[in-house]
Amino acid sequence: xxxxxxxxxxxxxxxxxxxxxxxxxxxxxxxxxxxxxxxxxxxxxxxxxxxxxxxxxxxxxxxxxxxxxxxxxxxxxxxxxxxxxxxxxxxxxxxxxxxxxxxxxxxxxxxxxxxxxxxxxxxxxxxxxxxxxxxxxxxxxxxxxxxxxxxxxxxxxxxxxxxxxxxxxxxxxxxxxxxxxxxxxxxxxxxxxxxxxxxxxxxxxxxxxxxxxxxxxxxxxxxxxxxxxxxxxxxxxxxxxxxxxxxxxxxxxxxxxxxxxxxxxxxxxxxxxxxxxxxxxxxxxxxxxxxxxxxxxxxxxxxxxxxxxxxxxxxxxxxxxxxxxxxxxxxxxxxx
Numbered sequence: 001x002x003x004x005x006x007x008x009x010x011x012x013x014x015x016x017x018x019x020x021x022x023x024x025x026x027x028x029x030x031x032x033x034x035x036x037x038x039x040x041x042x043x044x045x046x047x048x049x050x051x052x053x054x055x056x057x058x059x060x061x062x063x064x065x066x067x068x069x070x071x072x073x074x075x076x077x078x079x080x081x082x083x084x085x086x087x088x089x090x091x092x093x094x095x096x097x098x099x100x101x102x103x104x105x106x107x108x109x110x111x112x113x114x115x116x117x118x119x120x121x122x123x124x125x126x127x128x129x130x131x132x133x134x135x136x137x138x139x140x141x142x143x144x145x146x147x148x149x150x151x152x153x154x155x156x157x158x159x160x161x162x163x164x165x166x167x168x169x170x171x172x173x174x175x176x177x178x179x180x181x182x183x184x185x186x187x188x189x190x191x192x193x194x195x196x197x198x199x200x201x202x203x204x205x206x207x208x209x210x211x212x213x214x215x216x217x218x219x220x221x222x223x224x225x226x227x228x229x230x231x232x233x234x235x236x237x238x239x240x241x242x243x244x245x246x247x248x249x250x251x252x253x254x255x256x257x258x259x260x261x262x263x264x265x266x267x268x269x270x271x272x273x274x275x276x277x278x279x280x281x282x283x284x285x286x287x288x289x290x291x292x293x294x295x296x297x298x299x300x301x302x303x304x305x306x307x308x309x310x311x312x313x314x315x316x317x318x319x320x321x322x323x324x325x326x327x328x329x330x331x332x333x334x335x336x
Contacts, residue, residue, distance in 0.1 A: 032297065032318040033087050034290045034334060037099040038274065039323035041084075041114065042074035060149045065112045068105050076112060078149035084114035085155060094297045098124055098286045100273040100326055102233030104186040110143045115155055117297070118164075123271065123280045123326065124289025125177070125236035126187075127167045131160035140191035163187065167292060175267050176281035177236035178213020180206045185235055205232070214267045215281055226250055227258070230276075237280040239273075271326035278326065286330035290314060 035041060042065060060078065067073045087093045097113060098120040099106065106121040106128075113119075119128045131138055138160045145156050172179045182188075184205040208219045208229060219229055219238055226249035231238040242255050259277050263270055269282045294313045315335035322331050 030091065030093055030317065030319060032290070032294050032314075032334075033093050033095045033321070034098050034286075034293075034318060034330060035084075035096070035114075035321040036286075036323060036327050036330075037097055037101065037109075037113065038074065040321050040327075041080055041097075042076050042109075044072055044074050063112050063146055063148055066108050068101070068108075078151075081114050081148050081155070082150045084116075085152070088115070088117065089154075094118075094293075096120065096290070096293055098289055098330065100237075100271075100278055100286075102237075103235065104233035107186060107190055111146045115145065118293055119161075120286075120289050120293075122234055122237040123273070123278050123284060124286040125171055125280050125284040127164040127289065127293065128161045128187075129164065131162050132157060135160060161191065163191075164296075167289075171236045171281055171284055174212065175214050176283055177215040178211060180211035180213065180216065181231070181235035186233065187235075208238075215279065218263060218266050218268055218279065222258075236284060237278055240277040240279070242275065271329075273324055273326040286327065287314075287333045290318065290320075290330055290333065294318060 038044075062075050062077055063081075065074045065076065084095055088095045094117045095114065096118045097116045100123045101109075101121055103121045103126055106119060110119070116130070119130075120126065121128075130143075135142070135158070140160050142158045142160055144158050145151075147156060168182075171177050172182070187193075208216055208223060208231060211219070215236065215238070219231070222229060222240065226246070227240055228244045228246065228250075229238050230241050230244060240255070240258060242252075245255065255277075259270070259272055261270070263279065264282060267282050268279055269285050270277060270279050271285070272278075291314055294317070298313065312335070314333045318334040320327070320331045320334035322328075
């Protein structure tokens, strides 16, 4: 009764046996679980699919997320939400969501996503941590988790967010993404950061042609070649979506060639996500984000010990859940 039939039987994961399917079978303690979101935890059934009726009558087992900026509306199961919390609370694993989604989409989805120790958006370019203490002094908006089957009081506790400013400063350098992408950022409004403009009026997003930084310099080149760029809701990343292109200017071959263009000499990296091409600073990306967080979450003693013995933290202590091409580097780095 706990299975959904979509062409094949999907083996049921027993909550009671979760320990056997995670750390009990491992010789070295598992410290980190890094997970993609779309296609991994969140799925997108077709409206005309036979299983849509099961989703509609799932008695709260399935939660619908708000539509993304591209109109996609995903679902996540209560069991998925429960298992993620078992990893965190019972297995003492740091659970991190690492997604290519724009930051504005992350903020809309947070009430429906698994509670995590960190949230990374824009292909790992921005990192946020939950704030659960001293909320009376917290000035930003609060995330109110949606209720799901099996949720505990802790799962439903409201929380705020704080950004990792060390990581942001690194990606804000001129040889990376610069600072212009953060102007008019939706996160500033969420955190109630005052605008530098007159009064309380929110600053407007800068168009690509006015942005400074290696990432946006390359974006200007692409615009001059006729590509249409998607940068709304992004601060240190932009996307090229085939569906947005003018086929009289950009052909499918042009788009395919762009997906394999080497931009490393420009200090940039690229990956394919949901059929789109993402560009971001070479210091960003999911793998680098995971490596940074793993070092940050480790105790100073463990971090020093790992450096002395040359221990690859991700390879020996991390597991990855993923599904798409833009996850491959992260997946290969997480050796568990």
